[in-house]
Amino acid sequence: MTPAHDALDRITARCGAAMRTTVAVVGGAAALVGIVPPVRPAPVVVAVLVSVGWSAVFAWVAATTGLRGWLMTVDLAVTAVLCLAQGTLVAGPILPGGLSWVAGLATMSIVVANFAWRPPVAVPAGLVVVGAHLTGARWAEAADGGLVPAGIQVVQVVATAALMTVLRRAATAADATLAAARAAQQAAEAERARRADEREQNRRMHDTVLATLVTIGTGGVPASSGMLRERAATELTLIGQVGRTLRADETVALDAHLRAAGAPAGLPVDWHLAACPTRAPVAAAVTGATVEALANVTRHARATRVEARLSTDDGRIRVEITDDGAGFDPGRVPVHRYGVREAIVGRMRSVGGDAEVRSTVGRGTTVLLWWPR
Template sequence: MTEDAQAALDRVVARCAAAMRGATAVLGGVAAIATAGAGLGWVVLAVGVSVVWSAGFAWTVVRRGVRGWVVLVDIALTVVLCLAQPWLVAPELRSGGASWVDGLTSMTIVIAHFAWRPRLAVPAGLVVAAVHVVGAWQVGGALGTLGIHVIQIAATAALMTVLRRSAAVADDALADLRATERAAAVMLARRADEREHKRRLHDTVLATLTTIGTDGVTASSLALRARAAADLAVVEGSIDLGEPDTDVDLRHQLRAVADRAEVAVTADLVPCKVPVLVATAFSAAAAQALANTARHTSADTARLTLTTDCASILVTITDTGPGFDPTTIPHHRYGVREGILGRMRAVDGTATITSTPSGTTITLRWPDTTPCPAGSGT
């Protein structure tokens, strides 16, 4: 599933916060130790605490996001460091806002906006900036950094507001797209069900009525009763096809199709296992092709073969009837268009029809792949 824009923003912000806090602590700590004078011990202790906290901060925010309690701890630590500037900042760095504590203060102000909306982040940033001023004032440092921190607070608040609003707009658009996709999927599924229902009616009830209408069977025939019962079972869905991901031997299903055909069928079938839905499509399409041979041609024999090549499974149905032009089939006729072509297309397969005055060959292929090059073997 596509990640929401707000979730993506939170993830990126968390990684940025971890990198910023860690880099500032390490680089600032190195600079602090390098410039420390008589108070080296206090500086080393403060830098150590800052680095350890930064590691815990980074681990937490990367795994769980920038949480409010993490920012509170970060603010508390920064406040302590700001008030301890007389012992942690070298005299030559107390003016101009170039000390390592100045850098940590800026990062804390920015990170607060990553976790909170402006109504909380702005007051928190102002508190940190004010405490920094108090610490700098104790050692006679410049107070010009207050203006820098105020600008940082305003700029970060504006930036995060724009990013969050943009993410919300993107999420709304994504939600609309998903709703449209769900509606389209439901519509496609409904149409697929309708087509399959029409195929079943065509292959069962309509086929039986056609047989009766052409005097193929009498109304009192026991065969008619058996066929009508079978048709009813199919229409009502009482025939269990099995689990969709179950593999079955296609050879057995095609053998049953050949045995039920109204013409004499010569079958040449190799062992071959396919998913049950694919086997059902193959057998139904083959049955329809053989039914068309019996109803619409003078041929009384047909040939049914099952083979495989390097890429696909092939089923061919061949007869010696007079042939027909597949392009002239009326749109309302379901036998070829849905009973054969539609069924194979529904399982990502194909059906091709080659018809001449001396006979017709229907080739069913699954999956729909490019045929093997000549001489590649079977």
């Protein structure tokens, strides 16, 4: 991709079309006004019609498809023919100094050729026009022999070639900078995606495997328990799925996901679930955060009543988990504790939502989840 070069080509094509057309129209008007003997009207009128008609075609093609090679070749040929016919088209007193309408067309062809082509082609093409104009001036016996306009035109050839070289080098540098920026952005996005996936895997491990290990380590479940074996088998499957991602375009029923996830054993939950279809990654995040909130109730709250409510309002998903347990002071939760910070809040923020934990010691806890933010 070369956006800077493409933009430069578009701008120069439009400028070339506008300049060529303007000079043809203004020069044609000057040619008609400047008809004096021995210049005859008929050749001038024909030349003006050809010049203006071709300029219209040139402008349309240049504006729609750019400065094509064939377009520039025809333009230079038309201009060269008009330059050679100066003796028929321009009154003698106007020929010296490059003041004639034909000299104006020659200048525009030189400039636009440098817009379209690189110097190895544009400079020789411009010199062809210079030679044609000089030859036509000598045939017309111009007072200065055509040398003054020829000198001016040579300077125009060199100056325009130098200017376009500078602009094209600047466009090349800009394209290189943009390419480096795109590569850096893609690398940063890949790294963000990798880290987001890593955080999600960590959350899943915290919600399940680590919780089970803590339960075993504290003696909460006998080693011979059938429930422990079943849970271990489930979590081995989870470990085997690490690295897999959900399809972002899949739509699922969030209420069904919450019912299927259920609650930890021994925790009665009063569910109030509104129907709520949503994208799979959002459903996974909300379900995971809800399960973690319920697991925290089981581990810490000593609650007798838990209520989980799912509602939707103008496309906004809201889940509220409330318990009547012991409560805690959220401000005193250690920074290294992973559960609330990542498994609930971080998980919701990873899909563009958010979460809030409200709790007071002795008065229970409420966990609010919502999406979008």
